[in-house]
Amino acid sequence: MLQRFIDWRMNYVLVLAIIVFVVPLLMDNPFYFDLATQILIIAATVVGLNLLVGYAGQISLGHAGFYGMGAYFSAIATTTYNWPPLLAIVVAAAVVGLIAYVVGRPILRLKGHYLSMATLAVGFIIAIILNNESELTGGPDGMSVVPLSLFGWELSTFGLYSMFGFEIPGHIAWYLVAGVLLLVAVVVAQNIIDSPIGRALRSIHGSEIAARTVGVDTTHYKSLVFVVSAIYASVMGSVFAHFTGFITPAIAGFDYSIVLITMVVLGGMASPMGVILGAVVLKLMPQFLAGFQEYETAIFGFILMATMIFMPKGFYPTAMNALRRKLGRYSGGEA
Amino acid sequence: MTVMIDIKGLDKEFGGVHAIEGLEFSVEQGQVYSVIGPNGAGKTTLFNLITGFYIPTRGDITLNGESVVGMDPNRLAERGMCRTFQQMQVCMNMTALENVMLGRHLQIRANLLTSMFRLPSLLREEKACRERSEELMKFVGCGDYLDTEASAMSYGALKRLEIARALAADPKILLLDEPAAGLNGTETAELEELIRKIAQQGVTVMLVEHDMKLVMGISDRLLVINYGRKLAEGTPEEIRNNPDVIAAYLGG
Amino acid sequence: MFSEFLQFLFTGITIGATYALVALGFTIIYNASHVINFAQGEFLMIGGMATVSFMGMGIPMFFAIILAVLLACLVGVALQRLAIAPAKNADVVTLIIITIGASIFIRGIAQVVWGKDYHVVPPFTGNEPIRLGGAVLNSQSLWVIGIGAVLVVALIVFFTRTLIGRAILGTSMNKLAAQLVGIKTQMVLMLAFGLSALLGSVAGVTVAPITFTSYDIGILLALKGFVAAAMGGLGSGLGAVVGGLLLGIVESMTAGYISSEYKDAVAFSMILLVLFFMPRGLFGGRTVERV
């Protein structure tokens, strides 16, 4: 029974939904909501990145570039040019998608370390532009961003809203919005994976040669998933910008790209729950390590290294495999 | 009889070494056409040239009258060519059935939009694809492995799985690179039967194989190559009696 | 006009020589194990910081450098034994994250042990710059270029003339075959990491008088070294040297003639351009797809 549940296609979305909507009942501090909202936003970003890294097996060390582009496009369009945020988010996604397509097409022919080098270079160039064009972006000290609003209805973390007769403070409203966004992101990603497109993507990871012999245009599919994951990053970057109200070019930088891909690998490649867990762990880590003061950096590096050495598949798949084995033993085993 | 594959003056050099030299032959539709030769004779290289993994140094390859030199494997697949590999290429990150369904890639019209939202047209297509794939798995004798992870399957089963995947693409011509390697007697006999059935459905089959019994039993024509050059070509009977072939095989 | 050009060239060559040394470190490890070691920059940091710290204990500079290099080699070997060897079957991405984790860890330890300040290492010989055709060349730059050249020659001799060197090369080409002829591949990999650390730490201490040194100097150097190695073609020693020099010269020419703000962007665009046309870098092997 339990065994079947674990193997059902969308079960985890249900579990995730329950977690997302039960967790707020356990939190009473706006700070926790603030952190949790950021986790949800970043988790949705890495769910997109996972399509590229986990399923299609292509490395990107520059994905924060797209995240930053989305964030800055929205920030500039809404704050400087007074566009409505929703329009800004959509146009940003389209522009970022187009840029990803233009650069992705040639670089995705590269393999392994050369691909990581090329993506790294793209990310760097984006970050350098954001840093230097201070007339538009405010430069390295960053710029402030107006809150998200929808048809004149403004969503601010500090506001107070009434919904269905309840008074809902802004930080909880934001949390719920981000939660819904994550669930949508996960469902869409899972649908893609379960489709013929997803099959083609996974076959590129499994055996690019096999994929090509049965007619998969691998370059096309790599570009496609690159664009899709860039759009994920762009949209969530925009959302993040409106949520925090202030962004700096650091969110487009190399360090942040590494953080994103680490979330994917640490939690478990090709596993949506895994990468979400990766996002949770990596986002919470600085908060927990804050007590270690000067040892913080060393401990963080140690944890990263040790996890990847002892759980090269990431902790979610490792844990689930252990669970399956255990269940298998109780139910008499399954072929 | 129409000519399926026509090869003229085919040359392939690797750093000055001739792997294939001046090869000419043609394969007619519906034939089982085998390529044999000693180890290192260039059989797999020839397959890689035909299927677009290598680009010939010189010469021409036509498929159904169209020159396909330099064409990517996926574009050749669109023209009805499919193959298996000596070193198996199975996606170990998927189930057996998914591997076969992948073979139907070109038969599916899904796009990003229908996929993202799982629209009814996609679900219909997927259902048809799944049914056809299950059918093919049963056809090749992998019916017991439908939902098994490919990584958990035996060598022999994977070999058949690769054939099922190739068949899923509804190929006009199927190239099998040493399908019997590593199989035991019973399995080889089953394979022979399978190839026969495939040929009966009108699919042209090209075969690279070491197992002489198998080759002689099912081939309509054979091509013998040595050091990248044509040594002999003809029916199994003609090859069996060819003095050059006998000399080459007996180490003459 | 010409003196200006010469100045940019000197600057570019000095920076480029540093990049080349880092890139060579990448190349050695890549050749032996196909791992891109993102902790490569930390070897430079250890070279510089340990020298400062040993000199602070009153040890003469020459011996302080030797001790620092030994320490770096030790760290290199430990890195291979404790972090890379246990994860031998891991994915490329996983290995990248492991070496990044290692680099953060080493940096974290260095920061606790040595503090967060920048430090000066005295130049090897005098502070007097050399004037040439209207341009100025730092005397330490000559050391960087000279030691770089010596190391490159020494590496060539090592890999082609000595048994151990050939064993490393053999392992890189075919691990199984190397094992069959009796090469202890684990030993070889350890050696490669040690050697790479040696190279890195020597580079680190040689450039420290020019760039200063601190616990976090390794990050960017490693990145630039990776760029240089990839541009030259991973695994190619010649490629690493050419890639490094090219990168340094392009950066300084861009800063001089085009825009100092966008010099890094120009360097990164250049590597993209190189990879578009030569997907395996300038001197990378043209391997044939094997099916």
Add this chain to the structure above:
Amino acid sequence: MTKKSLLRRAGVVAASLTASVLMSAQAAEPIKIGSFLSVTGPASFLGDPELKTLEMYVEKINEEGGVLGRQLELIHYDDVGNASNARNFAGRLIRSDQVDIIVGGSTTGATMAAAPLVQQAGMPFISLAGAVTIVSPVQEWVFKTPQSDRMAAERILWDMERRGFDKIGLISGTGGFGASGRKQTLEVAGEYGIEVVADETYGPSDSDMTAQLTNISNADGVDAVLNFGFGQGPAIVTKNYAALDIDLPFYQSHGVASDAFLDLAGDAAEGLRLPASPLLVPAALPDDDPQKAVVQGYKEAYEERWDSRVSTFGGYAYDGLMLAVQAIEAAGSTDKAAVRDELEDISGYVGVTGIYNMAPDDHNGLAPESFRILEVKDGDWMLVD
């Protein structure tokens, strides 16, 4: 450290985190001073002395009986120079730790990222970062102790004008400090009849700026060169400047006003000028200078306690803490609005950085004269005026 004790330590931290959440409602509690600083990372040369200063003086004040009879409690986080982290820690200080006042924010990015939260929550916040954007336009709850970069630019240009220069070359770092300084310099140069004829930049981790300096020295009619930046970059610029034998007067910003800079740049720094608080030259101050005692006291206490040399950055934290204490004492409580009003009301407070006279339209409170022009002579700082 063994793995076991690491784990134990992690456990202790987790437990104390939980405890602190549970106990936050207890009575007669200490006054909570919150802080987020760039203790590690590229801006650690700011955050490190700032944290040391805060720790040291909170201790000292507590030994002397605290403030309003209550002890001070310092709660601090390391933002690693990352603005997003700074924002999150500011949120934690406000909402989770529920501090009474925040003294922190080593960099402008960190400060500005935290500012919206601080503004919304109504939390008095004294920033330790430089850019003028922090206090212009004035944000109700945000104050700052260092002089603005605009003020530094004005002071430098003022000195240049005085010496009769009218064409200068500018080189700046692309980090937040340098970029903002560059912008301010370009904006105000005209007011002093000075034209910027060369404008170059360098990255925060660049190791050679010879190319940029060559361009500057080749520009037409350059009288002097100004470098706006912090970290090790300006020291490299200084060395390159000397190596190129550029024979023009050289200025640095207050971003390098520390003895550590002299150690790095060595002989090459000879003759350069910069604006700084008098902390670097306490002995040179005349005895009747009101800052003399404060500056000397801070310098001696810091160097004795930490066995490392004082920097002006630690001084910002000293002033930040003292301003906070003074405001709380004046308000007679930790009521946030009252403390804020008192902060805005501070006048004549003599600090390490300068003499503060806050006002509703001036949340910095320093006059340009608080910057003294220093010159490096014989490897040490010398007061020009």
